Amino acid sequence: MGTKDNVINPFLSKPERFADVVNHGSFQGKKLIDPKKLTELDSTGKGSTKIARDIKKLYNGKMKVAVIGIENQNNIHYAMPMRIWEYDVNEYREQLKGIRTRHEKEKDLKGDEWLSRFSKDDKLIPVLTQVVYYGIEPWDGPKSIYEMLDMPEELKPYQTLIGNYGLNLLEVNKIEDLDSYDDDLKMVFGFVKYQKDKEKLEEFVTKNRKLFENVPLETSKTIEVMANVKGVHKYMEEKTSDEGSVNMCEALQEMREEARLEGERNGERKGTLALIETCQELGQSREETLEKVKTKLEITDTMAEEYMKKYWK
Numbered sequence: 001m002g003t004k005d006n007v008i009n010p011f012l013s014k015p016e017r018f019a020d021v022v023n024h025g026s027f028q029g030k031k032l033i034d035p036k037k038l039t040e041l042d043s044t045g046k047g048s049t050k051i052a053r054d055i056k057k058l059y060n061g062k063m064k065v066a067v068i069g070i071e072n073q074n075n076i077h078y079a080m081p082m083r084i085w086e087y088d089v090n091e092y093r094e095q096l097k098g099i100r101t102r103h104e105k106e107k108d109l110k111g112d113e114w115l116s117r118f119s120k121d122d123k124l125i126p127v128l129t130q131v132v133y134y135g136i137e138p139w140d141g142p143k144s145i146y147e148m149l150d151m152p153e154e155l156k157p158y159q160t161l162i163g164n165y166g167l168n169l170l171e172v173n174k175i176e177d178l179d180s181y182d183d184d185l186k187m188v189f190g191f192v193k194y195q196k197d198k199e200k201l202e203e204f205v206t207k208n209r210k211l212f213e214n215v216p217l218e219t220s221k222t223i224e225v226m227a228n229v230k231g232v233h234k235y236m237e238e239k240t241s242d243e244g245s246v247n248m249c250e251a252l253q254e255m256r257e258e259a260r261l262e263g264e265r266n267g268e269r270k271g272t273l274a275l276i277e278t279c280q281e282l283g284q285s286r287e288e289t290l291e292k293v294k295t296k297l298e299i300t301d302t303m304a305e306e307y308m309k310k311y312w313k
Contacts, residue, residue: 004225011222013055020182025130025170037061051090069129076141085165091127134172134192134226143167184219191227276311
């Protein structure tokens with residue numbers, strides 16, 4: 001299925017989902033970002049640092065122009081504030097480079113403005129990065145550069161003089177208002193939030209049964225990757241509807257049944273191994289043991305012979 005980013009990035013890159021994530025993660029749910037005003041930007045990295053982003057878009061709406069990025073995290077990154085600072089500074093550096101190149105070409109500045117290649121009227125556009133953490137464990141990493149510093153006691157009263165940079169962190173497992181999200185995000189984030197609690201996950205799926213009976217294929221793949229739900233891809237290959245959707249309720253039911261049967265098979269294998277070893281310890285022949293395996297487990301001659309080939313020493 002490829003790397004996680006190959007599934008998650010295209011899913012979150014859809015303008016409606018991108019805006020929903022940023023509005024919730026950075027603006028307390030206020031709909032400041034209009035998905036219709038978003039334009040895709042190259043996230044592969046430009047400039048001397050060649051820093052790639054997960055997702056990057058240009059916003060040109062009521063807030064005027066801004067560059068907005070989303071970074072996905074499955075693991076806790078204990079230097080994340082520095083990493084995001086590096087991303088955002090690189091964006092500003094590229095903007096500054098573009099402005100300076102324009103002035104050098106047009107030769108329209110004099111004096112101090114020419115020395116800096118940046119006029120009093122020139123402005124950079126804001127850069128905002130939203131970090132989406134979908135790991136199982138609560139985030140215990142730093143949320144600002146301040147939290148990464150070994151700050152001497154003497155400096156603490158003056159720490160505001162020292163540059164800081166904070167994270168816009170959305171911890172999926174701490175989301176309380178799942179119903180306020182877009183349906184696809186609600187399903188994905190719900191699976192992530194409850195992935196460690198099967199009972200709560202089942203309650204969540206049951207409560208939203210109508211949604212989970214017709215899950216778009218892209219959303220199903222994202223659930224499998226972000227919530228680490230093993231086995232969904234097998235079901236998707238076999239049971240995808242003509243409309244390109246999956247009934248996740250049926251998928252989960254079948255996966256639970258398969259897990260139950262696998263447990264029974266494991267128990268049967270362990271019991272068979274113990275039976276064969278006991279017969280050998282008692283000095284019984286292979287033929288006698290074969291008959292006991294067949295009788296005790298109520299299985300066919302073929303299956304009994306397969307067990308003997310596997311466990312008889």
